[in-house]
Amino acid sequence: MEEKIDIYFISKKAKVSPATVSRVFNRSELVNEKTRNKILKVCEKYNYKPSVIASSMRTNKTKYIGFVVPNMTNPFFFELLKGAEEYASKEDYYLVIFNSENSYEKELIFLDAIFKRRIDGIIISGIAGGKKDNFFVREILKKKLPCVLVDRYVEGMNVPSVITDNFKGGILAADYLLEIKNKRIGIITFDLKIKIIMDRYKGFKKVLEENGLQEIFLIEIPVDSKDISEELTKNKNKILENDIDVIFCMSDFIALYLLEFLKEMNIRIPQDISVIGFDDIYYSKFLNPRLTTIAQDIYKMGNLSCEILLSNISENKNADKLENRILEPKLIIRESCLIK
Amino acid sequence: MEEKIDIYFISKKAKVSPATVSRVFNRSELVNEKTRNKILKVCEKYNYKPSVIASSMRTNKTKYIGFVVPNMTNPFFFELLKGAEEYASKEDYYLVIFNSENSYEKELIFLDAIFKRRIDGIIISGIAGGKKDNFFVREILKKKLPCVLVDRYVEGMNVPSVITDNFKGGILAADYLLEIKNKRIGIITFDLKIKIIMDRYKGFKKVLEENGLQEIFLIEIPVDSKDISEELTKNKNKILENDIDVIFCMSDFIALYLLEFLKEMNIRIPQDISVIGFDDIYYSKFLNPRLTTIAQDIYKMGNLSCEILLSNISENKNADKLENRILEPKLIIRESCLIK
DNA sequence: CTGTTAGCGCGTTCAT
DNA sequence: ATGAACGCGCTAACAG
DSSP: OOOOOOHHHHHHHTTSOHHHHHHHHHOGGGSOHHHHHHHHHHHHHHTOOOOHHHHHHHHSOOOEEEEEESOSSSHHHHHHHHHHHHHHHHTTOEEEEEEOTTOHHHHHHHHHHHHHTTOSEEEEETTTTTTTTSHHHHHHHHTTOOEEEESOOOTTSOOOEEEEOHHHHHHHHHHHHHHTTOOSEEEEEEOTTSHHHHHHHHHHHHHHHHTTOOOSEEEEEOTTOSOHHHHHHHTHHHHHTTOOSEEEESSHHHHHHHHHHHHHTTOOTTTTOEEEEEEOOGGGGGSSSOOEEEEOOHHHHHHHHHHHHHHHHHOOTTTTOOOEEEEOOEEEOOSSSOOO | OOOOOOHHHHHHHTTSOHHHHHHHHHOGGGSOHHHHHHHHHHHHHHTOOOOHHHHHHHHSOOOEEEEEESOSSSHHHHHHHHHHHHHHHHTTOEEEEEEOTTOHHHHHHHHHHHHHTTOSEEEEETTTTTTTTSHHHHHHHHTTOOEEEESOOOTTSOOOEEEEOHHHHHHHHHHHHHHTTOOSEEEEEEOTTSHHHHHHHHHHHHHHHHTTOOOSEEEEEOTTOSOHHHHHHHTHHHHHTTOOSEEEESSHHHHHHHHHHHHHTTOOTTTTOEEEEEEOOGGGGGSSSOOEEEEOOHHHHHHHHHHHHHHHHHOOTTTTOOOEEEEOOEEEOOSSSOOO
C-alpha cells in the first residue's frame, strides 16, 4: 500500500511535530539549524513537497496571477506576457492565461473561473470588457481582487495601470514626419475610443494643428477585427487616391498588414508612400523595409505590471494603494519613411 | 463583521445540507430541479462561488495544466500556447506558464513549483531538459504526472507526443528545390541532436542522395543562442562564398534573421539566393519576399496536445495509455525561392 | 433525492 | 525552539 507522504509522515520520520516541519518551509528562521537540516534530509529522502493547495486553504493565497489577453495573435501580448511571467516566477508566483479572443461570453466564464480559483490578483491587458463600459474591470474591482491594467487605463476608477506616454508618442511621430517633410498624412488606427489610442491621436493632432495641418484621412479598424487585410481593402480608395506622403499606423500589428497591402498594390515603400508605426513589436525590424516606429518598452510594461500587482497583493493594509506608471516612448528610425 | 460565504452558509440560507449545495455544482443531475433553483438563487444573492482550492483538497484535481516553453521569443510557442489554451479553457482547465528561457536552473525551480502545486498535467514544448538527457521529462514521468510533448519526442520513454511528420517535411522541401532546379544547397538549422530536427534533415538528405547530391554546407545554431544574427555573421564566408542556389532554413525563426542578414549583404532574394523555411510561423507571410516554407499546423499541435493530456488525466485507470499524433506537413510556395 | 460526517494537508495560534 | 490541536471549504461515502 502506498503510504502518503504528508507533513505528518515527515514529522514522524524526523521525530518532530508537524508544526516544525511547516516552519522549515515558511519561517525557517524560527527553527534550529540542526533540526532544520534533519527535517530537510527526511524531506529529500521521501521526496516530500508541501502542497500549495493545502497551504492555500490556510493562508488564502494561491500564488497564482491571472493574465487576461484579448487575443493571442498580436505578438504585442506575448511580449507583455513574457515580461510579467519573468517577474512572477522569480517571486514564486505563476501566471494563468485567460485568452478571451474578444468574446464577451468568454470573459464571463473567465470571471467565474478567476473567482472560483481564488487567484491572488490579475493583470489585464488589452480591451477585456471594453465594449461594455469596462465591465470586466468593474467586476474585478467589485470583488476587491487586486488588479493592474497594462497598456490600458480607465478614468474615474481606482485601478493601477502601466502605460506608455501615448500623447508624447503621438507628438514624437508627428514631429518626425514634419521634420522629414511628410505633410500629407493618412492615419490608420484601432478604435479611437480606446483611451490610449485616443491619446496617441491627440498628441499627433496637436503637432499637426500647430503647423496648420490636418490628416488627409483617418481609418478606424475595430480591435476585434478578424481580418485586417479586408478592412484595408475596403478603404483602398482612401488610401490610394489621396496622394499622401505617409501613413501613420497607430499599431505595428496593423502596419504588418499595411505593408503587405501596399506591396500588393505595387506601391513602393517609402518611395511612394512612407509608413510609421507604433509599438515596436519584435517583428517590425524584420519587415522590408524595416519599420520606423514609436517604440513602447513592451517587456518592461509586462514586468512592471507584475511588480506593482505583487506589491499590492502583499500589502493588505493599504488595499487602495494605487500606482500608475507611465513609460517613455521612443522614436525608432528605420527605413519605412522617406526623407523628402 | 464580515460573514464568510461558504458552502455551509449557503446551505443554511437555502435550508438544505452542504452536500446538496455541493451536488448542485458537481453532479447537478442528482438534485431535484426545484431544490437546485432555490439553491442557485441563494448563491446568486450572496455571490457565492465554490472554492476550487477546497475542492482540490478533496478531489486531488487542481484543474490546472502546466505549459512549459524554452523561450518566449520564438512566436512558434505562442501559437502552440494559443492552441492549448483554447482547448483547455473550454474544459474549465487553465494553463500555467513556465518559461525556462533555456535555463536549467529555472527548470529545476519549475519542477518544484509544479509538484508543490499539484498541477494535474503538463505540456512540454521545446527543449526543456534536453541538454541533460531529457532530465525534465524524466522527473515528470518518475512522479507519474500526466504529460505530453509537443514538437518534440523521446525514444524509449513512454510519453505521448504530438509532432509533424518531419521526415516527410524534409522530403517535401528537397523535392521542391530539385523541382525548381535549385541544386546547390546550404542548410542552416538548430541543433541536429534534437530528434525532430534530425528527422527533417534525414528526409531532406534522402532526396538529395537519391539524386546524387549533397548539401554544400551545414550550419548548426544552438537552440539557446541569444543572438542568431551573430551566429550567421560567424558563418558569413560559408554562406556567401559557396555560390549556392538556396538555403534550407530548418526553422522560420532562423529564416527571419537570415533574410535580414542576406539583405544586409546586398544579396537579393530569391534572385541571388533562394530561401526555404520550416514551420510557417505567423510572420513568415509578412516577410519580403514572403517566405516559402514547410508548414506545420502549429495551432492544431497545441490544441491536440491539450486534448490528449486531458483525456489521459481523466482516465486514471489506464495511466500508461499512450497516444502519439503525427500531423502532415505542407509545402507553402510563396516568393523566396527562384524557379530556375 | 437528500442529509451526516469525516478528513483532504497544511499553518497558526497558544502553550511550554 | 518546539508541540498540540483546531479549522480552512469542500466532497465522498454512507445512510436514509
